[in-house]
Amino acid sequence: MASDTISFARGAPSLDIVDVGGLRDAATRAFTNDPGGTTAYGTSIGYVPLRRWIAEQHGVDEAQVLVTNGSMQADAFLFATEVEAGQPVVVEKPTYDRTLLNLRSLGADVRMVSLQTDGIDTAELRALLRSGVRPALAHVIPNFQNPAGYTLSLAKRNELLELAAEYGFAIFEDDPYKHIRFSGEDIPTMHSMDEHDSVVYASSFSKTVCPGIRVGYLVGPAALIAKIAKLATNTYISPNMVAQSIVYEFCVSGAIDGSIQTVKTALAERVATLDAALEQHLPEARYTLPEGGYFMWVDLPEGTDVAALFDAASERGVQFVKGTDFLLEGGENTLRIAYSGVTNDRIDEGVKRLADAYRSLAGSAAAA
Amino acid sequence: MASDTISFARGAPSLDIVDVGGLRDAATRAFTNDPGGTTAYGTSIGYVPLRRWIAEQHGVDEAQVLVTNGSMQADAFLFATEVEAGQPVVVEKPTYDRTLLNLRSLGADVRMVSLQTDGIDTAELRALLRSGVRPALAHVIPNFQNPAGYTLSLAKRNELLELAAEYGFAIFEDDPYKHIRFSGEDIPTMHSMDEHDSVVYASSFSKTVCPGIRVGYLVGPAALIAKIAKLATNTYISPNMVAQSIVYEFCVSGAIDGSIQTVKTALAERVATLDAALEQHLPEARYTLPEGGYFMWVDLPEGTDVAALFDAASERGVQFVKGTDFLLEGGENTLRIAYSGVTNDRIDEGVKRLADAYRSLAGSAAAA
Numbered sequence: 186m187a188s189d190t191i192s193f194a195r196g197a198p199s200l201d202i203v204d205v206g207g208l209r210d211a212a213t214r215a216f217t218n219d220p221g222g223t224t225a226y227g228t229s230i231g232y233v234p235l236r237r238w239i240a241e242q243h244g245v246d247e248a249q250v251l252v253t254n255g256s257m258q259a260d261a262f263l264f265a266t267e268v269e270a271g272q273p274v275v276v277e278k279p280t281y282d283r284t285l286l287n288l289r290s291l292g293a294d295v296r297m298v299s300l301q302t303d304g305i306d307t308a309e310l311r312a313l314l315r316s317g318v319r320p321a322l323a324h325v326i327p328n329f330q331n332p333a334g335y336t337l338s339l340a341k342r343n344e345l346l347e348l349a350a351e352y353g354f355a356i357f358e359d360d361p362y363k364h365i366r367f368s369g370e371d372i373p374t375m376h377s378m379d380e381h382d383s384v385v386y387a388s389s390f391s392k393t394v395c396p397g398i399r400v401g402y403l404v405g406p407a408a409l410i411a412k413i414a415k416l417a418t419n420t421y422i423s424p425n426m427v428a429q430s431i432v433y434e435f436c437v438s439g440a441i442d443g444s445i446q447t448v449k450t451a452l453a454e455r456v457a458t459l460d461a462a463l464e465q466h467l468p469e470a471r472y473t474l475p476e477g478g479y480f481m482w483v484d485l486p487e488g489t490d491v492a493a494l495f496d497a498a499s500e501r502g503v504q505f506v507k508g509t510d511f512l513l514e515g516g517e518n519t520l521r522i523a524y525s526g527v528t529n530d531r532i533d534e535g536v537k538r539l540a541d542a543y544r545s546l547a548g549s550a551a552a553a
Numbered sequence: 554m555a556s557d558t559i560s561f562a563r564g565a566p567s568l569d570i571v572d573v574g575g576l577r578d579a580a581t582r583a584f585t586n587d588p589g590g591t592t593a594y595g596t597s598i599g600y601v602p603l604r605r606w607i608a609e610q611h612g613v614d615e616a617q618v619l620v621t622n623g624s625m626q627a628d629a630f631l632f633a634t635e636v637e638a639g640q641p642v643v644v645e646k647p648t649y650d651r652t653l654l655n656l657r658s659l660g661a662d663v664r665m666v667s668l669q670t671d672g673i674d675t676a677e678l679r680a681l682l683r684s685g686v687r688p689a690l691a692h693v694i695p696n697f698q699n700p701a702g703y704t705l706s707l708a709k710r711n712e713l714l715e716l717a718a719e720y721g722f723a724i725f726e727d728d729p730y731k732h733i734r735f736s737g738e739d740i741p742t743m744h745s746m747d748e749h750d751s752v753v754y755a756s757s758f759s760k761t762v763c764p765g766i767r768v769g770y771l772v773g774p775a776a777l778i779a780k781i782a783k784l785a786t787n788t789y790i791s792p793n794m795v796a797q798s799i800v801y802e803f804c805v806s807g808a809i810d811g812s813i814q815t816v817k818t819a820l821a822e823r824v825a826t827l828d829a830a831l832e833q834h835l836p837e838a839r840y841t842l843p844e845g846g847y848f849m850w851v852d853l854p855e856g857t858d859v860a861a862l863f864d865a866a867s868e869r870g871v872q873f874v875k876g877t878d879f880l881l882e883g884g885e886n887t888l889r890i891a892y893s894g895v896t897n898d899r900i901d902e903g904v905k906r907l908a909d910a911y912r913s914l915a916g917s918a919a920a921a
Contacts, residue, residue: 195594203592208795209584216577224571224763226563254622254767258789286787395592397794399622419654421626425793426765427576 191535207440215430223430229417232429256389256401275323279511304337329478332521349383366477367453462536479525489518497542559903575808583798591798597785600797624757624769643691647879672705697846700889717751734845735821830904847893857886865910
């Protein structure tokens with residue numbers, strides 16, 4: 186790996202768009218304003234003032250919120266509570282690789298339903314349900330999906346809610362990118378439109394505060410949250426109170442709004458640069474420009490061997506994640522580009538290297 | 554519950570012995586000195602400088618250390634990796650209630666071996682091993698055991714190591730209280746004396762920094778640590794980098810030494826007060842004074858109904874944990890007193906209330 190490698194691989198922010206000063210100030214306030222709550226164990230529901238703040242944001246009762254060590258941990262708790270080995274679980278195709286891994290390690294019967302540029306293919310899901318498959322839950326990343334960057338339309342959100350009510354499955358609305366919309370109009374969450382307690386909602390402060398703070402949360406029916414809180418107690422007594430108290434101070438001071446604005450401005454610029462660079466250096470690439478979030482899915486011509494491309498790219502000092510990592514099968518001509526971690530001045534160079542790697546593939550579609 | 558309840562129930566420090574100012578300063582340094590490492594995801598092994606610091610403290614290679622979100626999470630990872638349903642696991646009798654709960658929920662065949670004032674009854678363990686039982690591991694809290702407050706003698710540490718080598722089981726040395734010794738001589742860890750890679754060691758900063766920081770760690774053979782790191786990645790990507798960076802700054806600045814001294818001084822004083830108060834108000838109590846840690850085990854006369862005592866105590870505004878919570882059976886005349894969370898000026902009053910509750914038990918040994 187070249188020492189100046191440009192990594193489009195990791196879904197994480199570059200340091201320039203993290204409000205380090207704001208976090209430092211929030212940490213000072215956390216220890217000053219609530220030394221007891223910040224330093225003591227607390228309980229598995231999370232830091233009480235932050236839990237209350239989240240409940241207010243979502244217009245729900247506090248008993249419906251559980252604050253966790255990152256939203257991955259929230260996912261793991263939810264899956265451990267709600268999914269049994271052998272049970273069908275619907276996920277998007279492609280979907281987040283760790284979700285796939287966790288569900289498979291639980292022995293779930295993972296059913297991938299195609300993702301379209303306006304979200305999961307609800308006709309395909311309906312056909313699956315009509316065929317008799319009864320999933321425990323459907324995992325959906327509605328906004329700026331990981332890995333594809335696509336957003337679920339309002340019409341499909343309503344349709345999913347109808348299907349969930351009709352067929353009795355839970356929708357797991359996994360929504361860490363919602364606040365990072367830099368173009369287009371915000372669409373209401375399924376959780377906010379849910380009239381049948383069908384939706385469990387998860388989000389995170391990783392994209393709006395910073396990932397190292399590891400604070401995520403679940404919103405769901407109070408009985409389910411209580412069940413998961415018990416599992417959380419037995420797993421780690423309580424999540425990180427210091428981190429949650431810092432997040433709370435960061436939120437109530439309004440620093441989070443400035444942080445979100447910084448992130449959105451930078452990412453919008455990066456997407457524009459990425460688009461221009463691909464058009465110039467790799468016109469074979471097909472993609473839909475994301476309206477928010479960290480990721481863009483790229484299709485290369487049929488016959489492209491993404492594994493070979495990955496190696497050729499690594500040699501040239503550019504990294505991405507192969508599309509095949511987000512699928513159970515197929516995707517050999519696809520890749521995920523994360524622009525969140527690459528500053529704008531490096532994007533063109535990164536795409537140049539990627540294009541160079543693509544052209545180096547002898548016998549590939551590129552050479553044909 | 555009375556509004557001024559005195560709680561001898563929770564194994565947590567009172568706020569007066571937490572170095573809140575030192576933590577606030579450490580947080581400022583964390584964001585200033587390493588903004589990137591503090592705010593980014595990192596990896597599941599933990600914050601690299603803290604991992605290195607811990608490795609140096611234990612004289613091991615960094616690859617042998619995994620830093621986690623509290624040591625309970627470390628325990629949970631270790632058990633998930635090393636214990637299969639139906640497998641025998643040795644624990645002390647009594648032992649930490651959450652350990653018991655976790656092992657039982659994994660379906661382990663929990664074998665409790667009596668705890669004596671100098672630690673686990675090695676003769677009883679030897680007999681168990683000779684009878685053909687082959688445990689996956691033996692969980693031992695060597696210093697100021699939770700719940701009993703007893704410490705494993707050097708002779709028994711050596712004997713345990715010999716048994717582990719002879720019968721091929723792992724010793725899980727769960728040692729969060731080691732640095733909180735306020736009388737007597739420090740005894741080397743089994744991990745430091747281990748010549749056969751028999752020991753996996755866990756500890757925590759909950760008792761030396763603060764519990765809300767949720768930082769614990771495992772030290773063990775590199776291959777095992779790598780296996781657990783993989784499980785940790787799949788569970789939460791990475792532990793809390795902000796918290797671990799704060800702990801690192803707290804440690805390298807030497808603030809941790811001052812913090813430990815504060816805790817030891819206060820707890821020594823509290824144990825002396827507790828001893829005097831029990832002698833005065835509840836002379837029926839039998840106990841061994843701990844040389845460190847948070848807990849003291851109290852035996853009351855045979856026939857005492859600790860569940861009734863618990864209720865009578867609650868009514869009088871004093872709380873403790875019933876001995877029965879730390880056992881699979883028996884212990885109806887025992888209780889655990891945690892003096893860590895009660896300031897010295899409240900201990901005598903707490904014991905008075907407890908004694909009053911004890912004398913209120915009609916038909917109990919107290920009334921006899």
